[in-house]
Structures are given as C-alpha cells and as structure tokens.
Amino acid sequence: MGIYLIYKFNNKRIQNLIHSLNLKHDKNASMALVVNHDSLELNDLENPKKGSIKVDFTSKKNNYRCYKSKMKKEILYRAIGIKKSYFPFVLDLTGGLGSDAFILSFLGCRVIMIERHPVVMALLRDGLDRGYKDKKIGFWLKKRLFLIFNDSLKIKKLPILQPDVIYIDPMYPDKKKTALPKKEMQFLQKLIGKNDDCDHLITLSKELAKKRIVVKRPCYAPPLSKEKVDFIIKGKSHRFDIYNSIIK
Numbered sequence: 001m002g003i004y005l006i007y008k009f010n011n012k013r014i015q016n017l018i019h020s021l022n023l024k025h026d027k028n029a030s031m032a033l034v035v036n037h038d039s040l041e042l043n044d045l046e047n048p049k050k051g052s053i054k055v056d057f058t059s060k061k062n063n064y065r066c067y068k069s070k071m072k073k074e075i076l077y078r079a080i081g082i083k084k085s086y087f088p089f090v091l092d093l094t095g096g097l098g099s100d101a102f103i104l105s106f107l108g109c110r111v112i113m114i115e116r117h118p119v120v121m122a123l124l125r126d127g128l129d130r131g132y133k134d135k136k137i138g139f140w141l142k143k144r145l146f147l148i149f150n151d152s153l154k155i156k157k158l159p160i161l162q163p164d165v166i167y168i169d170p171m172y173p174d175k176k177k178t179a180l181p182k183k184e185m186q187f188l189q190k191l192i193g194k195n196d197d198c199d200h201l202i203t204l205s206k207e208l209a210k211k212r213i214v215v216k217r218p219c220y221a222p223p224l225s226k227e228k229v230d231f232i233i234k235g236k237s238h239r240f241d242i243y244n245s246i247i248k
Contacts, residue, residue: 002026003119004045006034014040017125021118021149031191033122040126042119042187053187055127057102057141058134066106076100079214079233079240080165082107088164088211093152093201096169097184098124098145100216104167105144106137112160116151117192125149152201155208166205169216170198170224199225206246213243 005018005025014035023033032043034052041052056062081088087108092101095115105111115121124147131141150158171194172185202225205213215224218238223229229241 002029004029004032006032006043008035009037011035011037013129014126017122017129021122023118023122031119031187033119039130040123042123042191044187044190050183050186053097053123053184055097055123057098057127057131057137062099062102065103074103075233075235075240076103077107079242080104080109080167081211082109089161090165090167091155091160091163091209092167092169093155093205094167094169094198095124095147096120096188098127100167100169101145102131105141108144110144110146112146112148112163114148114150114152114155114158116149118149119191120188121147121149153197153204155204162208162210164210166201166209166213167216168198168201168205168213168224172218173221202227202243206243208247209245210247211245213245215241215243217241 003023003026005023007015017040018033030044030046032045034041034043039054039056041054043052044050080090087110090101090104090109090111092111092113095101095113097120098113101111101113113124115124128145128147132138134141148158148160171189171192202213202215206227216238217224217240219234223241227243230244231242233240233242
C-alpha cells in the first residue's frame with residue numbers, strides 16, 4: 001500500500017529519512033506519515049479520531065516500565081535468558097515499534113532490530129534518532145540498540161555477528177472477540193497486514209542463534225510453526241515459546 005505524506009514542518013532530518021527509504025506520496029492512501037517539528041507520526045486517514053502513533057523511547061510508558069516496574073519479574077527477562085552477569089546479544093527479526101527491543105537494551109543486552117516495511121522503518125529510525133540525542137537514555141541507547149532495514153528471511157546473508165538469542169514477535173492472529181487490540185496494533189495491522197511467512201523464520205533462526213529462539217504469542221494462539229517448542233514461559237495475556245538452537 002502507498003502512504004500519504006504530510007509535511008507540517010520543514011524538518012530536513014525526517015525529509016532525508018523519507019527520501020532514503022524511497023517513500024512516495026500516494027494521494028489515495030488511507031494512512032499518512034505526518035512530519036512534525038521534531039518527530040514522525042502515523043495517522044489513519046479513515047479514522048482521524050484515533051489520533052496517531054509514533055516511536056518514542058522517552059515516553060512515560062517506557063520510563064515507567066524501565067524504572068518503576070520490577071524487571072526481573074517480567075517474563076521477557078526470563079524468556080531471553082538474562083542472568084545476573086549475562087546479557088545476551090539479541091537479534092530482533094520483527095522490529096515493529098521496538099518496544100521489547102528497547103526494554104532488552106535497557107536491561108543491558110545489545111540488540112539489533114531488523115525491519116522490512118519502509119513505513120515502520122521510518123517510524124523506528126525517527127524514534128531511534130531522537131532517543132540517541134536524549135540526555136537521559138542516549139548514552140547507553142547508542143551502545144546497545146541498532147536498526148537494519150532489510151528482510152529477516154535473508155538473515156543468513158546479512159553481515160552481522162552470530163546472535164545468542166533471536167527474538168520474533170509476529171503480528172497477532174485474529175481473535176473473535178468484542179474488544180479491539182491496542183491502538184498501535186490496530187495501526188500496524190492495517191498498514192502491514194498479516195505476517196504469513198514468519199513461521200519460516202524459526203527454521204532459519206535455529207541454524208543461526210547460539211542459544212535459543214524466543215517467539216512472542218498471545219495465549220489464545222497456537223505455536224507459530226510445526227517445529228517442536230522446547231519450553232514455554234506464560235504470562236497473563238501472552239506467552240513466550242522457546243526453541244533451542246540446533247548449533248552444537
């Protein structure tokens with residue numbers, strides 16, 4: 001699908017980002033990228049009352065999750081395999097809006113996100129650029145969180161170091177219920193659609209990760225592929241299916 005480009009401000013940084021990703025203006029698109037004074041936002045033109053979304057690593061939500069919550073009790077902490085003095089190098093194959101990758105980098109892991117959708121990539125790149133400049137988090141974010149624009153199905157050809165852990169968070173499957181998913185999920189579902197090829201990532205990942213592959217799934221959904229799940233860590237609304245690497 002195309003994207004409607006709205007330039008509210010003459011932000012050269014974001015304009016260069018949009019041009020580098022070869023994003024073309026489509027006047028018939030149902031979603032728009034809005035260039036504001038210092039950030040890039042995604043709007044649903046068909047549902048303007050929903051507002052917009054953007055990647056903001058300095059948000060109150062991220063600040064609370066980092067500094068107020070008890071991190072060691074988060075199932076993500078246990079699923080990745082973080083220990084007192086062990087912070088695995090993580091390759092996140094489904095960048096999305098970067099929420100979990102950011103938390104893992106805060107915990108001490110070095111994380112590389114891979115994102116193939118140019119619009120999502122633009123949002124991520126913009127959020128990361130602003131995060132790098134932030135006085136509170138920039139000094140460690142620049143050392144631990146990185147981003148690559150590519151297709152994760154080509155991971156074997158990418159010039160990156162072998163990761164300890166590969167993380168996969170595909171789009172959640174539809175569920176027959178009255179409650180709608182969170183706004184960010186609604187926007188991504190409309191923009192991207194379904195990740196029908198993510199099951200292939202597990203097979204590729206088992207040949208690349210040193211330790212394990214971690215797949216985030218809603219509790220109501222079946223495993224992502226027919227590969228045997230080695231163990232599961234469950235939360236209230238979602239779980240992590242863990243696959244061991246086949247590397248000896």
